[in-house]
Amino acid sequence: MTGNPAVSVRDLVVSVPTRTGARDLVDGISFDVLPGRVLGIVGESGSGKSLTALSLMRLHRAPVAIRSGSITVAGDDVLAMSRARLNRYRGTSAAMIYQNPMSSLNPVMTVGAQVAEAVRLHSKLGRAAARTAVEELFAAVGIDRPAERYDLYPFEMSGGMLQRVVIAMAMSGSPSLLIADEATTALDVTTQATVLDLLRSLVGERQMAMVFITHDLAVASEFCDDIQVMFAGRIVERGTAEEIFTNPLHPYTQGLVGSLCTLDMPLDRPITTMPADIRLLSETVAPIDHATLGARA
Ligand SMILES: Nc1ncnc2c1ncn2[C@@H]1O[C@H](COP(=O)(O)OP(=O)(O)OP(=O)(O)O)[C@@H](O)[C@H]1O
Numbered sequence: 677m678t679g680n681p682a683v684s685v686r687d688l689v690v691s692v693p694t695r696t697g698a699r700d701l702v703d704g705i706s707f708d709v710l711p712g713r714v715l716g717i718v719g720e721s722g723s724g725k726s727l728t729a730l731s732l733m734r735l736h737r738a739p740v741a742i743r744s745g746s747i748t749v750a751g752d753d754v755l756a757m758s759r760a761r762l763n764r765y766r767g768t769s770a771a772m773i774y775q776n777p778m779s780s781l782n783p784v785m786t787v788g789a790q791v792a793e794a795v796r797l798h799s800k801l802g803r804a805a806a807r808t809a810v811e812e813l814f815a816a817v818g819i820d821r822p823a824e825r826y827d828l829y830p831f832e833m834s835g836g837m838l839q840r841v842v843i844a845m846a847m848s849g850s851p852s853l854l855i856a857d858e859a860t861t862a863l864d865v866t867t868q869a870t871v872l873d874l875l876r877s878l879v880g881e882r883q884m885a886m887v888f889i890t891h892d893l894a895v896a897s898e899f900c901d902d903i904q905v906m907f908a909g910r911i912v913e914r915g916t917a918e919e920i921f922t923n924p925l926h927p928y929t930q931g932l933v934g935s936l937c938t939l940d941m942p943l944d945r946p947i948t949t950m951p952a953d954i955r956l957l958s959e960t961v962a963p964i965d966h967a968t969l970g971a972r973a
Contacts, residue, residue, distance in 0.1 A: 681708035682852045682885035683732070688745035690727050690736065690909075698743065702727050703909035706745075709885035709902075711852070714876070716888045716900030716917065718932065723906040725889045729855045732887065733772050734762055750852040768798055771846035775858040777838035780845065781830045787841045788814075788826025791848060798849040813844040818874055836867035840874065847878065854879070857889045872899050893936050897921045904963070905929045915966030925964045 690702035702724040709715045717725045730736040732747060734754060747754040750769045757765055774780060782790055791813060792806040801809060807826065814822035817840045830838055839859065846854060856875065860868040876899065879886050890896050896903060897917050904914040905928065913926040924933045 679710050682711045682750055683707075683709040683887070684746075684748040685728075685732070686746045688728070688731060688747065689743040690724070690731055690740060691743045692740050700743070701740065701909050702731065704745070705906075705909075705911050707904055707911065707914070709853070709887060711883040711885050712880060713901045714879055714886040714888050714899060716890060716896040716903045717906060718890060718893060718896050718903060719906035721891075724909040725906055726857055728906070729772065729857050729887060729889055732853065732855055733766055733770055735766075735772070767794065767851065768849035769851055770853040770855065771849065771851040772855040772857065773839070773842050773846050773859045775862050777835070777842040778830060780842050781838065783830050786827050786829055787833065787838075788828075791841065791845045794845045794848040809848075810844070813847055814841075816847065817841075817844045817878075818870070819844070834867075836863055836871060839863065839867075839871055843871075843874065843878070847882075850882065851884060853885050853887065855887045855889070858891065859888075860895065861890065861892065868895070875899075893921075893932060897936075905932065911963040913964040913966075919966040923966075925966075925969075929964075 685708075686706045687704050688702055688706070689700050689704050691698040691700045693699075705724075705728065707715065717728060719725055727736060727740065731742055732749065732754070734742075734757070736742065742755060745755075749765070752765065752769060754765065781787065788807065788810050791810045792803070795801060795806045795809045795813070799806075799809075810826060811822040814825060819825050819837065819840050825833075825837075830841075833841065854875075860871050863871060872895070875886070878884065888896070888900055900917045902914065903917050903920040904911045905920065905926065906912070907928045913920065913924065913929045920929060921933055924930045
């Protein structure tokens with residue numbers, strides 16, 4: 677990797693207390709994301725993807741706690757931030773979008789007024805200027821007739837349009853890092869493709885770093901620049917999307933990639949099932965990293 681990463685995570689351990697001692701749910705992971713690149717985090721349910729994302733925003737809830745490690749975003753030490761600094765950080769340095777846009781929206785307020793609130797939180801704009809800024813943001817995320825759409829309530833918009841509103845809200849503070857946790861999973865495939873196109877162009881234009889969490893390996897292979905595969909709280913393998921999907925090396929990644937169905941695969945090809953066996957981890961403690969394997973000239 678060259679250039680300064682927008683996001684740098686080192687030896688992050690996130691744990692929860694149990695009667696028999698702390699249980700590490702995220703177990704010493706490290707990764708970087710460069711501006712303008714999309715890092716996909718894939719892995720089965722419970723592997724620690726969402727806790728990693730929540731930790732980047734420091735939005736994890738007690739009793740879950742960050743036990744050790746460091747998180748640096750746009751040069752700032754996220755784990756050392758005061759509450760006031762953290763409030764500024766969320767939105768201006770890092771923003772997050774979720775699967776269900778309604779979880780980020782107030783059902784009884786127009787969408788424009790809600791995004792205007794976010795705009796005014798990050799700037800000193802007056803009401804009229806904030807409205808103009810929202811209309812510009814709406815146009816930037818592909819909401820046509822933004823002046824009319826400003827006055828709609830969430831229930832008057834489709835799921836795809838609402839996800840665009842939430843993306844506009846996330847963009848309102850010009851973050852260096854955008855985290856999407858299953859943000860396109862609930863959309864139909866056509867809408868999903870248009871929202872992914874939008875996210876890709878925003879990442880390029882604004883040179884944001886993006887962390888993209890998904891169960892959908894086909895989407896990850898198309899959309900992400902880099903992939904890290906998580907299993908039981910650890911990163912087992914990382915590489916470019918092409919390296920991971922054409923040359924998976926860890927048995928867990930091989931199982932994941934082998935379970936992908938494609939339209940051109942022979943009908944009689946057996947579908948690999950995943951042996952979700954924790955012993956897979958004992959084989960490799962450090963992640964298999966394609967960048968250090970000499971595979972890249
Ligand atoms: N508040 C909590 N208390 C105890 N355990 C938790 C808590 N939150 C998460 N966990 C556990 O931490 C592990 C990682 O959870 P996480 O939500 O990060 O998984 P995930 O990979 O995002 O899964 P999914 O894809 O289903 O969202 C899981 O075993 C989960 O049960």
